[in-house]
Amino acid sequence: MxxxxxxxxxxxxxxxxxxxxxxxxxxxxxRAMFSELGFRDDQALDAMxxxxxxxxRQKMQAGEYLAWLAAxxxxxxxxxxxxxxxxxxxxxxxxGSRRGNVLNVYTRxxxxxxxxxxxxxxxxxxSCRTLGIRTIIxxxxxxxxxxxxALGFEPTNEMRLLIDAGK
Numbered sequence: 001m002x003x004x005x006x007x008x009x010x011x012x013x014x015x016x017x018x019x020x021x022x023x024x025x026x027x028x029x030x031r032a033m034f035s036e037l038g039f040r041d042d043q044a045l046d047a048m049x050x051x052x053x054x055x056x057r058q059k060m061q062a063g064e065y066l067a068w069l070a071a072x073x074x075x076x077x078x079x080x081x082x083x084x085x086x087x088x089x090x091x092x093x094x095x096g097s098r099r100g101n102v103l104n105v106y107t108r109x110x111x112x113x114x115x116x117x118x119x120x121x122x123x124x125x126x127s128c129r130t131l132g133i134r135t136i137i138x139x140x141x142x143x144x145x146x147x148x149x150a151l152g153f154e155p156t157n158e159m160r161l162l163i164d165a166g167k
Contacts, residue, residue: 013078013116015123018067020060022077026067027053029080029106036109037141059084067104068123070116079107081120083127094135100128102138117144121151 018026031049039045059065063085070079084101102124107116128136137156140148 013070013072013119015068015070015119018060018069018080018082020057022067022069023053023057023060025069025077026056026080026082026104029077030104032108033104033106056082066127068120070107070111070120077108078111079105079116079120081105081117081124083124085131085133088135091135096132096134098131098133100124100131100133100136102136105138105144117147118151121147125151 027049030052031045034048035045056065056067060067065082065084067080067082069077071077081102082104084103086099086101088097088099090097102121105117105120125136128134136153138148138153140153
């Protein structure tokens with residue numbers, strides 16, 4: 001059975017900059033994103049969303065985190081994307097003292113496959129160009145990978161280690 005979805009044209013949504021009044025929405029989107037990625041511990045998801053709300057408020061106040069939301073005419077938020085402006089040491093890949101780290105690209109399930117994430121990413125990339133940020137990174141879900149590749153993103157050599165605090 002196919003999931004019922006609202007067929008609203010992407011043009012029916014306005015892309016607007018998020019403000020401090022949107023912090024809870026940004027945290028809710030992050031929680032939903034991780035939940036849909038398979039994280040099932042509600043208590044841990046709630047704790048992460050709470051901590052993120054504090055972090056993102058501080059970063060937004062400092063001008064280090066920019067976010068955009070796709071809002072319907074009634075104010076309903078269908079999607080969002082964030083850009084963390086990270087201080088970065090001099091590097092051989094990409095000049096400049098900052099990198100853009102794209103975070104929290106999320107679209108409500110009933111609004112997917114309508115171009116909202118693409119529109120948001122175009123705003124993010126235009127903002128990076130305006131700010132002189134030439135190196136942009138992100139972590140892609142399997143569902144998001146085709147969009148990012150279509151926008152020119154390429155896989156890199158990043159690796160990860162999670163250190164057990166008890167050892």
